[in-house]
Amino acid sequence: MSVSRRDFFKLTASAVSGGLIAAKSLSAAEINQEKYADNYAMLNDCTKCIGCRGCQTACKKSHEGLSHTGNDSRYDMPLDINADNYTVIHLFKETDDKWSFVKKQCLHCNEPSCQSVCPVAAFHKRDDGIVSYDSGKCIGCRYCLVACPFNAPTFEYDSATPKVQKCDFCKDIRIAKGETPVCADVCPRGAIKFGKRGDLLKEAKRRIKNNPDKYNTHIYGEAEIGGTSVLYLAPKDISFADLGYKMYGETPPIELHESIQHGIFKYWIPPVALYGALGLLAYNNMKKHKSNPLSEETDNES
Amino acid sequence: MKVNAEPMKAKLWTKGFTIGVIIIAVGAIFTIVRMAAGIGAVTNLSDGVPWGLWITFDVVTGVALAAGGFTMAALVYIFNGGKYSPLLRPALVTALLGYGVAVIAIVLDVGRWWQIYNPILPSSWQGNSPLFEVSLCVMTYFTVLILEFVPIMAEKYQKKEEGFIAKIVKFLNPLVNKILLFLIILGVVLSTLHQSSLGAVMLIAVDRIHPLWHSPLLPAFFLISAIAIGYPMVVIESTLSARTFNRKPETDLLSKIVKITPYILGLYIALKLFDVVYYGELGLLFSWWGLLFIFENLMIAILPFFLLLKESVRKSQIMLFNISIMMVAGLILNRFNTYLITYSPRPGFDYFPSIGEFVITAMMISIIFVGYKLLANYFPVLPTEQHS
Numbered sequence: 001m002s003v004s005r006r007d008f009f010k011l012t013a014s015a016v017s018g019g020l021i022a023a024k025s026l027s028a029a030e031i032n033q034e035k036y037a038d039n040y041a042m043l044n045d046c047t048k049c050i051g052c053r054g055c056q057t058a059c060k061k062s063h064e065g066l067s068h069t070g071n072d073s074r075y076d077m078p079l080d081i082n083a084d085n086y087t088v089i090h091l092f093k094e095t096d097d098k099w100s101f102v103k104k105q106c107l108h109c110n111e112p113s114c115q116s117v118c119p120v121a122a123f124h125k126r127d128d129g130i131v132s133y134d135s136g137k138c139i140g141c142r143y144c145l146v147a148c149p150f151n152a153p154t155f156e157y158d159s160a161t162p163k164v165q166k167c168d169f170c171k172d173i174r175i176a177k178g179e180t181p182v183c184a185d186v187c188p189r190g191a192i193k194f195g196k197r198g199d200l201l202k203e204a205k206r207r208i209k210n211n212p213d214k215y216n217t218h219i220y221g222e223a224e225i226g227g228t229s230v231l232y233l234a235p236k237d238i239s240f241a242d243l244g245y246k247m248y249g250e251t252p253p254i255e256l257h258e259s260i261q262h263g264i265f266k267y268w269i270p271p272v273a274l275y276g277a278l279g280l281l282a283y284n285n286m287k288k289h290k291s292n293p294l295s296e297e298t299d300n301e302s
Numbered sequence: 303m304k305v306n307a308e309p310m311k312a313k314l315w316t317k318g319f320t321i322g323v324i325i326i327a328v329g330a331i332f333t334i335v336r337m338a339a340g341i342g343a344v345t346n347l348s349d350g351v352p353w354g355l356w357i358t359f360d361v362v363t364g365v366a367l368a369a370g371g372f373t374m375a376a377l378v379y380i381f382n383g384g385k386y387s388p389l390l391r392p393a394l395v396t397a398l399l400g401y402g403v404a405v406i407a408i409v410l411d412v413g414r415w416w417q418i419y420n421p422i423l424p425s426s427w428q429g430n431s432p433l434f435e436v437s438l439c440v441m442t443y444f445t446v447l448i449l450e451f452v453p454i455m456a457e458k459y460q461k462k463e464e465g466f467i468a469k470i471v472k473f474l475n476p477l478v479n480k481i482l483l484f485l486i487i488l489g490v491v492l493s494t495l496h497q498s499s500l501g502a503v504m505l506i507a508v509d510r511i512h513p514l515w516h517s518p519l520l521p522a523f524f525l526i527s528a529i530a531i532g533y534p535m536v537v538i539e540s541t542l543s544a545r546t547f548n549r550k551p552e553t554d555l556l557s558k559i560v561k562i563t564p565y566i567l568g569l570y571i572a573l574k575l576f577d578v579v580y581y582g583e584l585g586l587l588f589s590w591w592g593l594l595f596i597f598e599n600l601m602i603a604i605l606p607f608f609l610l611l612k613e614s615v616r617k618s619q620i621m622l623f624n625i626s627i628m629m630v631a632g633l634i635l636n637r638f639n640t641y642l643i644t645y646s647p648r649p650g651f652d653y654f655p656s657i658g659e660f661v662i663t664a665m666m667i668s669i670i671f672v673g674y675k676l677l678a679n680y681f682p683v684l685p686t687e688q689h690s
Binding site (some may be wrong): 079080082083113116117118119120121122135136137138139140141142143145146147149151153154155156157158159160161162163244246248253254256257258260261262264265271274275278279281282283285286288294 | 305337338339340341342343345347348349352353376379380381382384390391394411412413414415417418420421423425426427428429430431432433434435436437450453454482483484486487488490491494495498502503505506507508509510518521648649650
């Protein structure tokens with residue numbers, strides 16, 4: 001028995017140390033903002049939004065397949081984004097003086113968690129920055145719903161042939177024709193500005209600089225989890241946590257599992273090495289005993 | 303190392319078996335509703351809590367509890383444990399049923415199940431995803447388990463029976479026998495990979511699950527606890543099948559294989575301690591969550607560690623069985639804590655499993671018990687009893 005004990009120990013110990021090394025090699029990399037400067041992006045300025053929800057309605061009208069009415073043909077404001085509502089305007093209100101609207105939607109991350117965890121590559125960060133979804137690949141496992149730090153993907157639980165739904169930046173219905181996303185187009189106050197990420201970051205900084213009394217100095221999405229394509233400006237006295245957007249560090253959360261995955265599967269060396277080691281042990285073992293408890297055929301030979 | 307096994311040929315329609323079949327029939331009705339009307343029709347799952355009872359119990363816990371298969375195979379074939387081979391076939395059958403149930407549960411839980419084969423299409427390969435690895439490994443390992451069962455079936459069909467399945471088995475058996483060792487080792491390697499990856503799946507949920515359960519070491523914890531539960535599961539399976547078929551449990555062999563368990567548990571406990579101290583979570587132990595964490599670890603590791611070190615405990619069939627049950631309860635609690643209980647839903651959402659989710663989970667458990675009885679009844683799975 002001493003052999004098996006030792007070997008079990010060695011095996012588990014090597015697996016563990018592999019995990020430790022992978023975990024240690026994590027480092028918060030500086031975000032290369034230049035890399036994403038040309039990506040399509042959106043600047044949502046909460047100070048300008050008047051909560052008319054024209055963007056919500058226009059989004060719903062333009063995308064096919066989003067249900068307009070409930071079963072009883074009445075339609076109410078959705079409480080949050082869901083499989084029939086890619087975007088929703090929330091009102092945060094603490095007092096009569098301290099309140100703000102905020103637009104919820106997919107933030108089209110620079111390093112999307114959904115893309116990294118999807119087992120079938122149904123999510124794809126396109127070269128133009130849009131995080132697209134392909135139902136032809138999707139198996140409906142909903143790992144993306146678990147993984148998204150911004151609670152963006154939603155799922156059609158009431159369908160026998162469900163899809164994941166989220167803001168698609170109007171990639172097919174508008175971007176493909178050279179138009180801007182419909183929400184940015186219809187906003188009467190210019191609270192939603194569409195453009196290139198680099199330009200919009202500059203624009204956001206300019207607004208903060210020119211109106212220091214009006215704006216919270218933080219630009220949400222500039223650095224959060226490696227940056228997002230949808231950027232937010234908030235009123236001065238209101239935090240992003242108030243608006244429902246958690247504060248995150250700069251490191252994309254995908255780095256942890258990706259480093260471990262790549263550690264375990266580095267050129268397939270660890271599994272193949274494990275296979276070889278176990279194979280050697282088993283081979284020696286079989287040579288000694290020349291029989292096989294699973295099959296009678298070899299038994300007869302012995 | 304020669305194994306003599308025989309079909310049990312026991313009375314099939316006992317009370318327990320009948321109840322199991324009834325539960326499966328009721329579950330089948332819910333299965334039809336789920337397929338026709340969608341996941342929402344039978345579950346309480348939502349955007350806020352996308353993974354519930356099915357993923358947590360039927361898949362994640364089930365796969366861990368099926369670890370008896372690969373740990374026994376490793377012991378017998380790789381670590382020179384030939385004398386334990388009487389325990390191997392029942393362990394393999396349990397694993398086969400456990401993975402079979404996990405596969406059914408996955409098909410029921412994923413929304414777009416008709417595309418379930420997509421992970422094997424190169425155009426969909428996604429090496430960054432722990433779930434991609436899990437899906438490939440589970441598919442392959444399930445196939446390996448079926449192939450490992452072929453020689454057992456062949457023994458039965460060799461004698462007289464003819465028929466479609468018998469023909470396939472007879473055709474496959476010589477091939478399988480040639481590559482059996484290759485398959486066994488492949489099964490062990492695949493198991494270490496996906497058992498650990500099931501832990502890696504929750505790494506991304508760093509802001510959702512409680513820090514006491516989230517750790518960069520999650521893959522190691524899942525792998526080690528799966529290995530540790532392997533032999534206790536063999537103890538449980540052996541005890542229950544002894545009762546079902548009116549036999550004596552293999553206490554002699556069982557008390558020897560669980561000698562290994564404290565070493566694995568020791569490693570698990572050491573790593574857990576390291577994790578809590580290194581990541582500065584000691585303070586969190588003094589809370590309700592901390593209490594749950596301590597409770598879980600007492601059951602899955604600390605108590606069994608001390609108990610199984612004692613020879614007198616290992617020699618007692620009743621103690622062995624009770625300790626194994628406690629470890630299984632601890633492991634179930636650990637998987638639930640990691641995947642469900644400490645998971646914080648999206649704002650405005652809540653979750654408790656629906657009746658449909660409970661019924662289908664009961665169906666999965668029944669399939670294992672009913673399936674085990676059927677397989678052990680008709681195929682040479684359990685060792686021939688030595689009458690001295």
